[in-house]
Amino acid sequence: MRKLLVLLLCSYAIVVQGQSLSPDSIFIQMKRVADWQWKTLETSGWKNPKKDWTSGAMYTGMMAFSGLAGTDSYYQKLIQVGEDNQWKIGHYRHFADDYCVGQLYSQLYSIYQNPKYIADFKSMADSLVALPHTESLEWKKSIHIREWAWCDALFMGPPALAYLSQATGDTKYLDKASALWWKSTAYLYDKDEHLFYRDSRYFKKQEKNGAKVFWARGNGWVIAGLVRVLSTMPKTHPDYKRFTKLYKEMSGRLAALQQPDGTWHASLLDPESYASKETSGTGFIAYAMAWGINNNLLPYKKYKGVLDKAWVALSTSVHPDGKLGFVQAQGAAPDKVGYEDTDVYGVGAFLLAGTEIFKLKLEKESKVWISExxxxxxxxxxxxxxxxxxxxxxxxxxxxxxxxxxxxxxxxxxxxxxxxxxxxxxxxxxxxxxxxxxxxxxxxxx
The missing domain is CATH 2.60.40 (Immunoglobulin-like)
Structure with a gap:
């Protein structure tokens, strides 16, 4: 891979295979993708409900980008989503997918301080906190409706509760998120591989090459959810060190599994069976690693190359009109993906990654004085x-x-x-x- 260092206005941009990694170019790519997604939703309609987990995952990236956009127009689009939802969560009250949207409500409340934004979600969270959560996480009897029995839930549920604690100042939601996080981790985390199974149905499954089945987006959900909880957690919290230890273990393992094309293929341990790049898992993983560098949990020099390759892979997956491609379809396991495949949660992952890599390039690589x-x-x-x-x-x-x-x-x-x-x-x-x-x-x- 050819790398060229270019002097640019006393700052610099790294150009890898023709892709600029300067902060302004990263911002431009994020804006193109965000604008394409909103335009497509407005003109073609929403494939899934606005309370759906797919939409909820998109909002996480849209919220991150909105803060950098220099205008509140993107926040206003998200507020309109809340109004359209009547600020309600989904139908199944204790199903993590159905309250992923609580992340949006809590983060908007932190800015606009409108009690109606979080009233319904807080009501559900109060009831969730009171439950004993003593059931087994084995995948039967619709356990996923009541417990975080699948790894995706660790992006949907824990951050929603954690951001509610941040919004309200009441730590009981964060404490419950932590307790349930470790229950799911004890059940789904492979301590030898430092990766998460999707759910108990995959404990004994194997890929074509005989390897265990570890889904890239599934582990992307986990590590992205992990840093979103950490972003709200005081360092004095009794579980803070456990979270950072798990985060560093996963980061190291995932860095070693990155493919030459810069992405994490759909199957982490059998990448050749799913040979194309995949952007949703890659976006969430890159987001988490960049956040770790920006918050002094990961060494910049060790992970810089990983993130440079990841961002080039993500940005070259953007179509000329701003559509993000190579997003694996909705599912529960590794599957094939192509250039035309897209979905809103992939856009959320892209924007989360871009926001943190933008900050990283400013703080770590800029040769100028930065004011935030x-x-x-x-x-x-x-x-x-x-x-x-x-x-x-x-x-x-x-x-x-x-x-x-x-x-x-x-x-x-x-x-x-x-x-x-x-x-x-x-x-x-x-x-x-x-x-x-x-x-x-x-x-x-x-």
Missing amino acids: VENTTAKPKTQKIEIPWRSLAKKVAGQDPQKVQVKDAATGEIIPLNIDYDGTRPKALNFEVQLSAGATRFFHIQ
């Missing part, structure tokens, strides 16, 4: 940013202060700025930015 500005409120605001010149000295040492430039790292917009002086010496750099509701903006100072 966040608006956690429901109202747009104008914010003045002032940065002491001494903070910039190492990056712009010896440069003419009048040549310093501030640029939006996602859109490339040049931001007007002022330099304050103490006599003839530069004292501080300041500029004003517009922040939409719930927005996070990153700025290059170069």
